[in-house]
Amino acid sequence: MKANITHSSNWPYSTTIYWTVFTLNGTQEVQGTEWSFTTAADPTRSIPYLETFDASTSLPANWTGSFSVSSSHGVSSNGLYKNLYSYSTSAYVTTPPVGPLTDNTTLQFDYRYVEFTGYPNTAHTLVAGDKLEIQISTDGTTFTTIHTIDSSNHITSTSFATCSVPITQAKVSQGDIIKAKFLATRGGGDYYLDIDNVYFRHISAEPAISITPESKSFGELQINTVSSAQVFTIKNDGGGTLTINPAIELIGANVDQFQLTDTNSYPCELGSGETITVSVAFAPTSLGEKTASLTIVDNLSKTEHNIPLTGTGADYSISVPYLNDFQSNINGWTILDVNNDGKKWTLTEEISPNKAMKIVYNPSLTMDDWFITPPISLTKDTTYNIRYEYRVESDTYPENLGVYIGSSPTPAALNTLLNDHFEISNTTFSLEQATFTPQTTGIYYIGFHGYSDADMYNLYVDNFRITFENSDIVSGIASGGNVSIIIPPVHSISPTIDISNLPQSDATVTVIAGYADVDLPNAGLSLTLTGTSFSGAIITINHNLGFVPAQIAYRIEPGTWNLLTSSSPGVSNWNETTVTFTLSGKAAGDLCFVFPQQEGQTLPVTLSNFTAVVTSENFVNIAWMAETETNHSGYNIFRNEAKDLENAVKINAQLIDKGTAVGTQISYLYTDFEVYTNMVYYYWLESVALDGTSQFYGPLTVTIGDPTQEPMPPSVPMVTKLYNAFPNPFNPNTNIRYSLKEAGKVKIEIYNMKGQRIKTFTQEHNSPGYYQVSWDGRDENGRSVASGIYLYRLTTGKYTSAKKMVLAK
Numbered sequence: 001m002k003a004n005i006t007h008s009s010n011w012p013y014s015t016t017i018y019w020t021v022f023t024l025n026g027t028q029e030v031q032g033t034e035w036s037f038t039t040a041a042d043p044t045r046s047i048p049y050l051e052t053f054d055a056s057t058s059l060p061a062n063w064t065g066s067f068s069v070s071s072s073h074g075v076s077s078n079g080l081y082k083n084l085y086s087y088s089t090s091a092y093v094t095t096p097p098v099g100p101l102t103d104n105t106t107l108q109f110d111y112r113y114v115e116f117t118g119y120p121n122t123a124h125t126l127v128a129g130d131k132l133e134i135q136i137s138t139d140g141t142t143f144t145t146i147h148t149i150d151s152s153n154h155i156t157s158t159s160f161a162t163c164s165v166p167i168t169q170a171k172v173s174q175g176d177i178i179k180a181k182f183l184a185t186r187g188g189g190d191y192y193l194d195i196d197n198v199y200f201r202h203i204s205a206e207p208a209i210s211i212t213p214e215s216k217s218f219g220e221l222q223i224n225t226v227s228s229a230q231v232f233t234i235k236n237d238g239g240g241t242l243t244i245n246p247a248i249e250l251i252g253a254n255v256d257q258f259q260l261t262d263t264n265s266y267p268c269e270l271g272s273g274e275t276i277t278v279s280v281a282f283a284p285t286s287l288g289e290k291t292a293s294l295t296i297v298d299n300l301s302k303t304e305h306n307i308p309l310t311g312t313g314a315d316y317s318i319s320v321p322y323l324n325d326f327q328s329n330i331n332g333w334t335i336l337d338v339n340n341d342g343k344k345w346t347l348t349e350e351i352s353p354n355k356a357m358k359i360v361y362n363p364s365l366t367m368d369d370w371f372i373t374p375p376i377s378l379t380k381d382t383t384y385n386i387r388y389e390y391r392v393e394s395d396t397y398p399e400n401l402g403v404y405i406g407s408s409p410t411p412a413a414l415n416t417l418l419n420d421h422f423e424i425s426n427t428t429f430s431l432e433q434a435t436f437t438p439q440t441t442g443i444y445y446i447g448f449h450g451y452s453d454a455d456m457y458n459l460y461v462d463n464f465r466i467t468f469e470n471s472d473i474v475s476g477i478a479s480g481g482n483v484s485i486i487i488p489p490v491h492s493i494s495p496t497i498d499i500s501n502l503p504q505s506d507a508t509v510t511v512i513a514g515y516a517d518v519d520l521p522n523a524g525l526s527l528t529l530t531g532t533s534f535s536g537a538i539i540t541i542n543h544n545l546g547f548v549p550a551q552i553a554y555r556i557e558p559g560t561w562n563l564l565t566s567s568s569p570g571v572s573n574w575n576e577t578t579v580t581f582t583l584s585g586k587a588a589g590d591l592c593f594v595f596p597q598q599e600g601q602t603l604p605v606t607l608s609n610f611t612a613v614v615t616s617e618n619f620v621n622i623a624w625m626a627e628t629e630t631n632h633s634g635y636n637i638f639r640n641e642a643k644d645l646e647n648a649v650k651i652n653a654q655l656i657d658k659g660t661a662v663g664t665q666i667s668y669l670y671t672d673f674e675v676y677t678n679m680v681y682y683y684w685l686e687s688v689a690l691d692g693t694s695q696f697y698g699p700l701t702v703t704i705g706d707p708t709q710e711p712m713p714p715s716v717p718m719v720t721k722l723y724n725a726f727p728n729p730f731n732p733n734t735n736i737r738y739s740l741k742e743a744g745k746v747k748i749e750i751y752n753m754k755g756q757r758i759k760t761f762t763q764e765h766n767s768p769g770y771y772q773v774s775w776d777g778r779d780e781n782g783r784s785v786a787s788g789i790y791l792y793r794l795t796t797g798k799y800t801s802a803k804k805m806v807l808a809k
Contacts (some may be wrong), residue, residue, distance in 0.1 A: 013042035023271050044097040044177055047105060048201040051095075053078040063092030067182075067195070072120070075110055075160050079196035083116060084186040092183045097140070098200045099177035103240055104272070105167045107134065108199040110160040111149070113654055115343075116190040118360050123342020126151040127364055129187020134165050135745075136178045143181050156342045160196065162212070164235075167200075203272070208238030209298045209530060211305060218282035218311035221467075222332045222374055225409060229261065229279035232307065234296060236270035243299035244268040248278050251306075252292035257284050258309055260294070284313030316374040317443075320384060321467040321512050325475055328412045332374035334409040334445075336803070345371035356462035361397070366454050372447040374408040376466065377781045380441040380611045383469045386418060388448075389429040393458035394740055398423035401459060402449040414447040429462060431488070435469075471514035475531070481505040491515035493525050498540040503539055507532035516597070519695055520553060520561065521560055524597035528557075530590040540573070540580040545600035548576050557590040589784065612683050612700040614772045620672040620702050622683055625665050633657065636686040643682050643699060655688065655770070660704050677770070678703035680726075701727065703735055704770065722794040722801040729806035732777035732784070736761075736792055739770045744796050758785060777807055 011017060017039065021032040043062040051060060054077045057069045064081065073081035082091040112318045114125040124130075125258045131150040135143035147165040155161060172178060180200075183192050218229045236242035245267035250260050262278040270276065284290055294307040297805060316332020324330070330347050341362050350356040359369050378384060401421040408415035417432035436688055438444065446466070451460050466475045477484040481502040487495045490513045497511055512528040525543060543549070551563040564581065566574035573580035575734065576780040583591070609625035622637055634657030638648035651672055659666040684698035703726040723737040743766050750759040758779040765771060775792075779786055787809045 013037045015039050033354060034598075042098060045095075045200070047098060047101075048199070049098055050200075051198045053080060053196065056791045059093070060096075062096035062133055066091040067093040073192065073194040074196040079184075079194050081192050081194045082184060083190075083192055084184060085116065085190040090184060092181055093195070094182075095180045096180055097177045097196065100175045101167060101178065102174060103174050104203045106164055106203050106207055106273070107167055108162065108164045108197075108201065109182075110162050110196045112158065112160045113154070114158055114192050114194065115254075115360075116192060116692050119192055120158055121346060121348075122360055123156045124189055124191035125156045125341045125362065126154050127188045129185065130189070131185050131187070132193065133180040133181075133183040133185070134163075135183055135234040136167060136172065137181070138172060138176050138178055140179050143179075143183075144283060144652060152156060156340060158342055160194070164273060183624050204238035205240065206238050206272075207236050207240040207242035207298075207300055209296075209300065209305065210235045210237040210241055211296060211307060213307075215308040216280065216310075218309070220312045220314040220331065221282055221284055222316050222334075223284050223286060223313045223377075225283070226259065227282040227311070229281045231277050231279045232294060232736075233275050233277050234270070236272055238495045239272045242270040244270070244276065244296060246297060248294065250280070250292050250309075251295050252309075254290035257282065257286075257290040257311070257313070258292045259283050280309060282309075282311040286312060287313045287315060300520055306372065318374050318376040318466070320374070320376070320378070320474040321465065321471060323463070323465040323473040323475060323510060325463050326357055327375075327477075330357075330371070334370070334372040336370040336372070336411065338370065338411060339365055339368040343367075343369065345369055345448070348593065350460055350462065354462070356460045357448070359459050361454070361456045362457065363454065363455045366371075367450045367452040367456070367459075369402075370411060370414075370447050372414070372445050372460075372794075373464070375409075375443045375445060378436075378438045378442065378444050380438055383435055383437045383467060385471070386434045386436060386446060386465075387431065387467075387472070388464045389431050389462045390421065390424065390754055391426050391429045391459075391460050392424050393427070395425040395427055397457035398425050399450070399452040399456055399459040400424065400463070402451060403432075403434065404447045404449060405444055406445060406447070407442070409445045409447070411447070411449070411627050414445065414449075418446070424459070429460075445595040454784050460555070467512075468514065470515065471512065471517060473510065473512045475508055475510040478502050478532075480511060481788045483507070483509050485509065485511050487511060487513045487527075490525065494544055495525065496542040496544075497527065497529070498542070499529075499534070500538045502537050503535060506775050518592070518594050520594055522596045522601040522689075523594045524554075525595040527593045528590055534583050534591050536583065538580065538582050540578060541593065542578050543595055544577050545595060547593065548574065549579070549595050550600060551596065552579060552593040555592050557592060561594075610685055610697050610700065611774050612702045613774070614673070614702060614704055614770055618675065618677050618704050618770050620675055620681065620683075620704075622670045622672060622685070622700075624668050624685060624697075625662070626659065626668070633690050633692075635668065635690045636688065637672075638684040638686065640699075641679065643701075645684055645696065645699070648682070648684060657727060658745045665795045675704060679704050700733070700774065701735060702772070720799045721794060722792075722803060724803060725792065725805040729808040730777075731807060731809050732806060733774055734777075735772045735774050736794075737770070737772040738794050740765055740768050740796065743767050746771070746794065746796045749793050749795070750775065751793070752785070753789055753791075 016036055018034060018036045020034045023030040023032065053069050053074060057078065059069060067080045069078050069669045070081055073079040073080050078094060083520045084634040113126060114120045115122040115124050131148055133145045134147040135145050137143040182195060209294060212233045218227050221227050234244060247266045248262055250258055260278060264276050268276055280294060289312050292309045294309060326347055335344050343360055343362050345357050345359045347355060348358045357371055390401055401424060403418045404414035405416045405418055419432055448461055452459060467473055470491050472488045472490055474485055474487055482500045485497045499509065508531050509529060510531045514526045516523055518526045543763045553561045554564055555561045564571060570582040611623050613621045615621055634655035636650050637652050639651050640648035652670060656668060656670060659668040681702045682699040684696050687695045721739050725734045725736050727734060746763040748761040749757055751757050761773045787807050790805055791802050792805060
């Protein structure tokens with residue numbers, strides 16, 4: 001015989017229960033076997049109870065439901081998550097029993113909604129039907145909703161938000177044991193719901209202040225712009241009434257570099273769980289680190305709560321030419337999410353290893369997103385070329401892109417349309433160009449505006465550059481010291497450059513290509529290579545000119561021009577399409593090449609030296625050395641008392657066309673007798689070609705005596721003295737001035753701050769007078785020295801004197 005017996009009592013947890021069956025046979029009772037079992041351990045979590053989900057990627061003990069745990073879905077580690085889409089429209093997770101409750105028990109948790117595509121970089125915007133219900137039950141079966149998160153109270157963001165829900169005010173009593181359920185329902189879209197840091201706690205019956213976040217670092221920001229605002233939440237985390245008074249304010253050393261927005265009235269009273277918010281933005285107007293504090297005073301401690309604020313003012317201003325191929329960073333660029341859907345332009349991998357700017361679709365909202373350049377300084381009546389590349393992910397989903405220019409990095413100020421690309425369908429990058437000629441000199445910004453319809457796909461922009469007319473800029477990354485760079489057509493010329501044996505094997509080489517933009521007669525195609533040292537590199541320029549150039553000018557900036565010909569050392573290839581040579585000299589600076597415009601043309605003159613020296617009689621000797629002179633007519637010298645070539649006066653009566661041969665060079669000297677002491681003069685040298693075209697060198701600066709005193713004719717000095725260098729600071733030239741009471745030998749030595757002598761001048765003067773030497777910031781080997789403080793020392797007879805000067809590049 002079988003019998004089923006059900007016992008309805010609530011057995012205590014962790015208790016052993018014994019039972020026996022007795023058989024009654026008439027009046028005789030027969031005892032059967034004794035059995036036992038032990039009830040389950042008590043699953044109730046005592047309060048405070050915090051679950052971080054970090055112990056495992058499975059649901060914790062006594063948690064049940066359809067959510068999962070993963071390391072990529074928490075605030076900093078593991079978290080709960082569920083993908084909700086058309087075939088998975090609801091999900092839940094239930095906590096273990098928690099209690100007992102008090103009159104001030106609160107459930108707090110972190111959560112976010114993030115799109116499935118591109119997770120976690122794109123926020124999901126809640127639509128009708130999307131919601132997360134917080135429910136509780138005292139019997140584990142019947143649940144009551146006490147709070148709902150939906151489109152009316154959720155702020156779209158990829159960051160976690162913290163939600164705090166009072167429990168004891170929702171039809172439960174002190175001492176109750178409850179279970180809580182998170183019930184998610186989908187209204188539309190394909191997204192993840194992440195939940196982390198579920199926290200049951202008893203709050204104080206007394207007021208308690210909490211401030212979130214507790215600090216803010218704004219990082220680096222372009223000066224004269226304003227960051228996105230950081231919202232600070234001040235909350236009464238206890239009971240009673242919390243009073244904030246006086247008004248919240250900013251204090252500190254750089255309070256003027258931050259902006260506080262506060263619409264609250266004071267004194268401000270907060271009941272239990274109530275909050276107020278203020279926002280702070282970073283608005284640097286100068287370079288460097290900035291600090292301030294957000295100060296809040298409550299009626300509890302009567303002390304200041306100081307929230308640290310930091311930020312660094314930076315200058316990412318663009319100088320033309322400029323290239324961003326988006327392979328490294330977008331420092332200084334402005335990203336605007338105008339429709340506030342959490343979907344923004346991001347620097348991301350396009351097709352490995354290439355990176356580009358990308359914006360993804362919103363299934364329900366029209367795209368309204370900008371990325372905007374740093375400030376660009378443009379000159380009135382100068383024409384600039386703006387180039388970029390763009391494509392879409394799929395031709396099934398056409399995208400829209402507008403390109404604008406304006407005076408501020410805001411949509412309202414970007415009001416001049418450069419290009420409008422409507423219904424883009426190309427899935428490979430297409431090159432586009434616009435030109436812009438500003439009517440006024442000033443600061444401008446270029447903005448890319450994605451405005452595609454809802455539920456499209458992905459839009460990309462790459463290789464943005466701005467150059468002068470008839471020029472372009474491209475870059476390439478070397479591998480094993482080798483790099484090939486294809487340059488877009490410039491003035492109908494399509495050059496390429498191949499470089500091998502670079503000292504830095506993985507260097508990024510940038511090439512600026514132009515035409516007739518270098519101040520040399522007959523200058524045509526110009527190429528400037530920058531980004532690394534080119535010393536010892538083998539450089540092949542496929543110029544594709546269609547003729548054999550007679551000469552090529554080159555220099556290592558900021559040095560003087562040199563000439564290459566087919567017979568120059570290191571040249572291994574020279575024809576109508578290609579030039580190959582090895583750069584044997586030191587090449588720490590940018591490397592520039594200039595080709596002639598036409599066959600047979602030369603680049604007439606190259607100077608290796610141009611100086612101006614004050615004589616003992618306080619006259620000025622102007623000397624220069626020509627490396628080459630081809631199709632050359634002669635020279636003129638111009639002088640002015642201001643740094644203004646346009647109004648300078650030609651001081652030579654006739655063209656200077658006769659010099660002295662010094663080996664393969666030609667030396668020239670001209671003395672300016674029409675000068676006064678206590679004056680500053682500027683000199684320019686004009687080189688005149690046979691066809692009448694000119695090239696100017698200079699200016700050189702000469703100081704005679706003390707410019708603060710009344711100008712007067714030269715006089716013989718009464719003392720031997722070393723004067724202050726002028727200018728000081730300088731870049732790259734300065735004049736070291738001195739006077740001699742009597743004739744003699746003079747030695748001027750220049751030292752760096754390590755005590756190393758880097759340059760020596762030796763002079764012998766046959767009469768007393770005022771003298772000076774000009775230093776061009778180079779050492780004995782002709783290499784440019786670094787910015788910094790330098791000592792210069794004069795030694796003559798028994799007199800020695802030293803002073804400081806600053807090279808500021």
